[in-house]
Amino acid sequence: MPRTLKSKDFAGDAPEVARRLIGATLLVDGVGGVIVETEAYDMSDAAAHTHRGPTERNRAMFGPPGHAYVYFNYGLHWCLNFVCREEGHGAGVLIRALQPTQGLAQMRARRGLEDERLLCAGPGRVGQALGIDKAFYGLPLDRPPFVVHAPDPAQPVAVVAGPRIGISKAQALPWRFGLAGSRYVSRKF
DNA sequence: AAGTAGATGTTCT
DNA sequence: GAACATCTACTTA
Numbered sequence: 504m505p506r507t508l509k510s511k512d513f514a515g516d517a518p519e520v521a522r523r524l525i526g527a528t529l530l531v532d533g534v535g536g537v538i539v540e541t542e543a544y545d546m547s548d549a550a551a552h553t554h555r556g557p558t559e560r561n562r563a564m565f566g567p568p569g570h571a572y573v574y575f576n577y578g579l580h581w582c583l584n585f586v587c588r589e590e591g592h593g594a595g596v597l598i599r600a601l602q603p604t605q606g607l608a609q610m611r612a613r614r615g616l617e618d619e620r621l622l623c624a625g626p627g628r629v630g631q632a633l634g635i636d637k638a639f640y641g642l643p644l645d646r647p648p649f650v651v652h653a654p655d656p657a658q659p660v661a662v663v664a665g666p667r668i669g670i671s672k673a674q675a676l677p678w679r680f681g682l683a684g685s686r687y688v689s690r691k692f
Numbered sequence: 693a694a695g696t697a698g699a700t701g702t703t704c705t
Numbered sequence: 706g707a708a709c710a711t712c713t714a715c716t717t718a
Contacts, residue, residue, distance in 0.1 A: 542710070550710070552703095560703065577711050578700035584710090597710060627711050669710055689711095 505652035509645050510569035512653070513587040517543035517594040520587040522680045524596060525662045526654030531633040532647070534606030536623060538598060539682040540689060542667045544584070546593035549672035553593030563641045564595045571649070573630075573640045580627030581635045585644060585651075599626045599668075599679070602687040625689040665692045 508527065513520055521543035529535045544551035552561045552574065563572040564586050572584040572595050588594035601623035603610055610622045610632040623629045630636075644651050654660050661683035666674055668690060681688045 544710070552710075555704090558703080574710080575702065577709060578702070580711050582710070599710090625711070631712095667710070671708085 505655065507645060508569070508651040508653055510567065510643075513568035513585060513644070514589060515587060517545045517587055517596055518678050518680075520585070521596040521678065522662055522664070524585070524598075525680050525682050526658075526660035528604070528650075528652040528654075529598065529601060529633075530605060530650040531635065531639075532606075533650075534609050535633055535650075536601040536604040536687075537682070538600075539602050539685040539687045540598075540600035541680050542597040542599055543678040543680075544595050544597065545588075548676065548678075550667065550670040550674075550676075551593065551595075553595075557593070561593065564593045565591055566641065569644050571639050571642045571644060573635055573637060575637070576627065581630035581637075582626040583630055583633070583635050583639070597626055598629055600624050600681075600685075600687055600689050601629055601632075602682075602685060603632070620686060624687055628689075663692045 521541040524538050527538050546553045553564050557565045567590050568587045570586045583598045584595040586595050603622045623632045663681050663683045664677045665679050667679045
């Protein structure tokens with residue numbers, strides 16, 4: 504039986520939690536898969552939504568860890584983050600890609616696309632495949648509709664890191680993490 | 693395979 | 706009014 508992640512599992516720094524989440528399983532209403540790509544964001548980081556302090560949009564990231572921060576990006580895409588660290592720190596982890604394992608038919612229907620590899624390969628694609636929207640803003644990750652399972656401890660996870668994607672500030676930080684060799688990442692590392 | 697343009701709407705200056 | 710934690714379709718090779 505896999506271990507369900509609890510609030511304290513998200514209490515670390517954003518890069519640490521982002522790294523640990525690789526290999527975990529994320530389901531939303533039973534649909535999802537294995538997390539294969541994440542990015543860390545923190546208040547100290549000029550690329551983060553929280554860098555300039557609390558606003559109406561980012562308030563969930565200043566709340567308790569283990570909750571969802573959802574935002575609407577480029578006028579088109581819903582993106583999902585896990586709040587981490589502790590209340591008031593404005594830290595989070597962007598879920599960038601999954602290896603689809605459950606609810607493939609529903610994800611294909613939502614995405615209007617067959618190719619398993621492209622179902623969840625990017626934060627906007629993950630949002631669409633999992634049916635994420637503002638209704639999920641601020642919800643706790645340790646109960647439905649969310650399920651987050653820890654990676655199988657018997658199967659060590661090889662993690663690679665590199666610079667984050669699509670940002671114009673703090674581009675040098677190696678705060679993007681991925682499952683080594685996975686073909687389900689949004690871009691090669 | 694690689695690069696570019698356009699979509700589309702919220703947030704912040 | 707600019708920027709934006711992106712994606713798709715279309716071009717050019």
